[in-house]
Amino acid sequence: MTNSDAAEKKLDQPLWRDYLELCKPNVVALMALTAVVGMLLAVPGMVPLDILLLGNLGIGLCAASAAVINHVVDKKIDLLMKRTENRPVAQGRLKDSHALLFSAAMGLLGMWVLIFYVNELTAWLTLGSLIGYALIYTCFLKRATPQNIVIGGLAGAAPPLLGWTAVTNEIHGHALLLVLIIFAWTPPHFWALAIHRKDDYAKVGVPMLPVTHGDKYTRLHILLYTIILFVVSVLPFATKMFGLLYLLGAVILGLGFLYWAVVMLINKDPQAPMQTFRYSIIYLMALFIIMLADHYILPLDERLNRTPPPIEMQVIE
Numbered sequence: 421m422t423n424s425d426a427a428e429k430k431l432d433q434p435l436w437r438d439y440l441e442l443c444k445p446n447v448v449a450l451m452a453l454t455a456v457v458g459m460l461l462a463v464p465g466m467v468p469l470d471i472l473l474l475g476n477l478g479i480g481l482c483a484a485s486a487a488v489i490n491h492v493v494d495k496k497i498d499l500l501m502k503r504t505e506n507r508p509v510a511q512g513r514l515k516d517s518h519a520l521l522f523s524a525a526m527g528l529l530g531m532w533v534l535i536f537y538v539n540e541l542t543a544w545l546t547l548g549s550l551i552g553y554a555l556i557y558t559c560f561l562k563r564a565t566p567q568n569i570v571i572g573g574l575a576g577a578a579p580p581l582l583g584w585t586a587v588t589n590e591i592h593g594h595a596l597l598l599v600l601i602i603f604a605w606t607p608p609h610f611w612a613l614a615i616h617r618k619d620d621y622a623k624v625g626v627p628m629l630p631v632t633h634g635d636k637y638t639r640l641h642i643l644l645y646t647i648i649l650f651v652v653s654v655l656p657f658a659t660k661m662f663g664l665l666y667l668l669g670a671v672i673l674g675l676g677f678l679y680w681a682v683v684m685l686i687n688k689d690p691q692a693p694m695q696t697f698r699y700s701i702i703y704l705m706a707l708f709i710i711m712l713a714d715h716y717i718l719p720l721d722e723r724l725n726r727t728p729p730p731i732e733m734q735v736i737e
Contacts, residue, residue, distance in 0.1 A: 438508035443484035458583025475586035477504035481530030487552035488523035496623035609700035669710035
């Protein structure tokens with residue numbers, strides 16, 4: 421199917437599908453998964469159903485609101501990039517004003533749900549994340565520095581913290597470890613895609629690392645950040661947040677990520693960037709699912725409260 425055929429097919433699709441596309445549902449779904457895991461890890465038992473549903477509704481609405489702003493701000497460069505050229509705002513299927521009203525409605529509704537049905541701490545942290553992605557990253561960092569995804573990645577790393585605070589109404593060190601894992605994961609995840617789409621980013625003048633510093637430099641930094649991610653991913657075991665099941669899963673998944681990072685550095689497989697990008701998504705989803713499995717096998721409070729057996733001393737006469 422040619423690009424023109426794809427565009428014509430998009431014109432025939434129902435209006436609601438255009439609005440759904442504005443929300444970047446795949447991205448929001450991954451964020452929702454990490455938020456749910458953050459909620460479930462915050463307590464030894466089950467999260468109250470109202471917090472589970474309403475918390476994720478509010479967080480998801482705000483994430484979708486930020487995604488819509490990204491569509492509007494980037495509409496000119498979206499038209500010039502193969503991956504994004506058929507987006508609804510870029511193609512004019514939806515007006516800017518309609519998209520922004522849709523974004524505002526979702527953002528306000530999400531904040532209302534979080535403030536009145538969850539807690540204010542989660543609401544303000546979610547608002548900070550929304551501003552970080554939609555305004556600081558999309559409107560400024562993306563076009564200002566090749567370190568855009570490193571700095572801006574903090575906003576995308578927030579969902580597990582938001583999930584945790586939704587349940588506990590406090591910022592806990594273990595929740596920040598989850599944020600740190602996603603923060604370290606973001607650069608190698610996105611730079612792999614940026615290498616694959618290097619020509620598109622160069623054409624629209626977005627200073628992604630492969631454009632400004634070249635493929636070799638970027639591949640090296642993907643490996644370096646993957647090593648950092650590997651180290652960071654074992655910290656929850658070192659702090660007794662998780663047990664041996666998590667450690668085993670984190671090491672196996674981390675070695676898989678390192679394998680693809682090395683394959684990219686060797687640079688003999690032209691498909692390696694996209695294979696690495698796809699693996700990185702599998703990595704994050706699997707790692708967070710393993711966290712849940714480990715958590716429910718031995719809940720956090722039991723692990724932290726376990727005391728070592730007494731040491732018996734015998735006097736030899």
